[in-house]
Amino acid sequence: MASAIQSLESYAEGFAGFEKEAAGRELPWLRSLRQSGFARFSEVGFPTLHDEDWRFTNLAPIAQTQFRLARNGHALPPATRIAPLFLPGAACMLVFVDGRFARGLSSLGALPRGVTVASLASELTKNPAAVEPHLGRYLNIQRDPFCALNTAFMEDGAFIHIAKDVAVEGPIQLLFISAAHDFPAVSYPRNLIVVEESAQATIVEEYVSSSGGKAFCNTATELVAGDNSVVSHYMIEREDAEALNVSTLRIQQGRSADIASHSVLIGGALVRNNVHPALTGEGGECLINGLFVGGDRQHLDNYMLVEHASPHCGSRQFYNGILAGHAHGVFHGRIIVHKDAQKTDAKQTNRNLLLSDTAQIDTKPQLEIYADDVKCTHGATIGQIEENALFYLRSRGIDEVSARQLLLMAFANECLDRMKEGPARAHVESLIHEYVAGVTGSPSSHAPEAAVGEVK
Amino acid sequence: MSVLEIKNLHVRVDGNEILKGVNLRLDAGQVHSIMGPNGSGKSTLAQVLARRESYDVTQGEVLFDGKDLLAMKPEDAACEGLFLAFQYPVEIPGVSNAYFLRSAVNAVRKYRGQDEMDAMDFLPKLREKMKLLEMDEKFLNRSVNEAFSGGEKKRNEILQMAVLEPKLAILDETDSGLDIDALKVVANGVNAMRSPDRAFLVVTHYQRLLNYIVPDRVHVLVNGRIVRSGGPELALQLEESGYASVGSAAGAA
């Protein structure tokens, strides 16, 4: 544990330096947010297996490494490597390297009137009044030390504002690149997305690595969905095999807002994906859809906290996991129905496929219901590829590898089918196709656990 | 000529007076919209007209097609041709949409002394309406509203309206939670049903709907009373300056 304490000290040093030069340091409200975030983190440190919310995830790779803030002084990846990552059909793409906005790599395009897409750092400098009412108002730094840490170090990321009644056609793509460093680097992207009444948008957050090296990305997004708004949010994690990624999506939903959160985790060594919608207005609907696919020794932990705080809201959680090799998947599905949230309809389903004897899944539903007229269902399955189905396909002339791929794609398609047709879904679909082919192995390899985790 | 005539309607829910003297007259062939802030009594009015019995009418009178609506049970009002598109459509697991709709159509036919329709006659009619609302065939066999998204539920309400062909359709926030494409589909469905012998009462929270379903009259309901009535331009004015601007003004339908 000595190194964990050392690492806490290094965070304190890092914070002292950061505070002095960070964008918006002159804003008292921001200063106080950062300080309270750091104070909370210093108080509790990193969670351990004794914390109920973390009991299946060993954080030693994060807690015992001395990360340094990757702020300046590294070469940006060449634009020629970034251009192909632009999502066809996207309204714009913002690129962040180690959490900092890279204007030269981004393409802002022509956005409709009423749409603001900018870097948070520049917004804090130029127009803090647009940020202040929302930034840090929803993320719970008391519950989660990573949220506290992100809040302490928040500076840059995306700021998106969609005005009332405006519908943005193409997805707004946010690309986060962990760059190569000769030291363990940490970054804290922080995004604020505000969608006003009856507005409509699709946001894609995508995390990739530009090359190897141990990197820790602790990211947080606050999504404020106004009354009657319609928002789709995608979180795509496909960093490399050494990456550590902890992300939190905090959704604040207004009356009749219809929100979909889609998470696709295929990369990273240790990944924790927190999704926390709070349905705070009557008649809100929330879809929480996810697919995690892991191999080798990947650890993919999904923590859902769905909070029903108003009557007549619906939430539907569907998470599918595919685990090969020694991969370890976790699904926590926590639903809290507050006393006044009558007529809540909450559904949760977690389905998992284990492709090897050494792969592991822990699934834990947790329902806390304080209202008396609600409908809550949960279901979990753990299984293998069905030998009968495999045999059936092979008896029709399909080779074993292709047959496995077919069955895995069918399983993954359950998640894809819940995404609205469009560029974002098409993108996810092609990523998954490619990745599933990797998990099932090349035609020469019959071992399902081969060739996992290399995402370029 | 009036399909609906509401006179000095007072309603209590759980002991609280929600409607405090509503007056409104709606003629055949017309579309009226009721707008108002949260808690103004819009949904209460819609539910009371559909005869929700736990809502206590303490004063007033409502004539539906010249008959005493307040004396009717919900199923009688429905059979007389009053349809409510619910703000929160209810799930009925294990009962298919097709079966539910046919049961409803036959209940109405029976009430009117007509023969019941069998599945062979009914399905083609249903399919035609579904096409209008761009609904997939698989809706027919799915349980009523079960595992439907918010948008699907609202579309299903409009489908039921299209099949039941009511004299008076009350739409309670049918636009809430819809994305722009679904909103257009729903509005088209409603517009296709506008006819000289049918009236609509469109209750909404958001002005946006009225860009697609243009009403003949707009009524503003604040704190249990209609405080202002006017043409479609009133909706735009509200959009500009909010309910506060009309809140104090006196006025009636």
Next chain:
Amino acid sequence: MSSNTDTIRELAQQEYKWGFVTNIEQESAPRGLNEDIIRFISAKKDEPEFMLEWRLRAYRHWASLEKAQAEPKWANVHYDPIDYQDIIYYSAPKQKPNLKSLDEIDPEIRRTYEKLGIPLAEQKMLAGVAVDAVFDSVSVATTFKAKLAEAGVIFCSFSEAVREHPELVKKYLGSVVPYTDNFFAALNAAVFSDGSFCYVPKSVKCPMELSTYFRINAAETGQFERTLIVADEGASVSYLEGCTAPIRDTNQLHAAVVELVALDNAQIKYSTVQNWYPGDKNGKGGIYNFVTKRGKCAGRNSKISWTQVETGSAITWKYPSCILQGDNSVGEFYSVALTNNFQQADTGTKMIHIGKNTRSTIVSKGISAGHGQNTYRGMVRILKNAEGARNYTQCDSLLIGDKCGAHTFPYIEVKNSTARMEHEASTSKIGEDQLFYIRQRGLKTEDAVSMVVNGFCKRVFRELPMEFAVEAQKLLSVSLEGSVG
């Protein structure tokens, strides 16, 4: 809501329709239980020595359990202690034995069955259902015997089977539910007076649905019937069981045992509509229904499917189970259990996976109304060698009103890592919202209630043979429309 409530109240006050008493002379054993009573029953039935021995062994086992006060108490039901010495263990209509034809049945009994709507007379048997009717404790008549005999199917009363097919009875009796299994199974083995026996030989598909109708008539009588169904290799059979009882204000005990054996590639479908007298509105009277039902999928690719609609009895304590011994064998349990007024039900199933690639499905729908208490208790056990075993469990509860209760106790034991388990559970309330919505579309309250309930039970009803499904729906509408609001 007021008129909803009124209609429902009216419906709730509907009387138990099957509650008439038949006046016929009964021949009964003296009250109480001892070895002499066992001998009396065995003698009355003219049983061979092996049966008497078996009964006596069972009785001694039961007596030791009773002495040790080992009557099971773990079920989530509450009742006053049963005085086992205050029950009449044998009661038979007094009439000459060995009927030559159906016309010889006591006309009084015939009328009873007609009131029940049982197609006893052969001319009424167009539905193609062969009926073995058990009146109190003895089997009164078996119809369609000839047609079944032609196919090689043996379907007769248990007493007759003991006399005519002792080798089959000896081989299979107690092979699935040994008398040592539990307190009530021991009691049943000691005193069972009759029941049904069915044997379907190799590769025979039983040409018609077989049916037994049980009716408890005499006061203070226990009914302890025993059913044994054996489907030999490649055979299949579908069996229906229906039950009613007259209204009496004391509680009557029903402790039956059902054993099913399916050999290689055999299939048995066992459907029950249980409508014993549930007691009155205040919880007085009614049947204690303590039943042990178990099937053994002994052979490869065999299948046993239980479907039950439980609307009656004051207390139901029943877990139709499957032992999935043969590789690739399949066990199913589909259940609707309804408790209204002061009824209590603790029911569910056990699926024991022993063979490879064994599969089980459990669909349980509990409906609680009034002060009813409904418990689902299910166990899925996957043993060490059950490679590739699969289970799907769906367990839903519907609450009507706010004085009833639904409880779920799933037990899962998995000893093989290749097992695949799925579990879904939900609890919902039938409420004003649902009824108002349906009524707003033009349907009357009672139609709305039955629409909601039948929708809830659909997945189970569609497992029932057609004519039974219709009966079950009607039964539910009557017993159910108890107490909304």
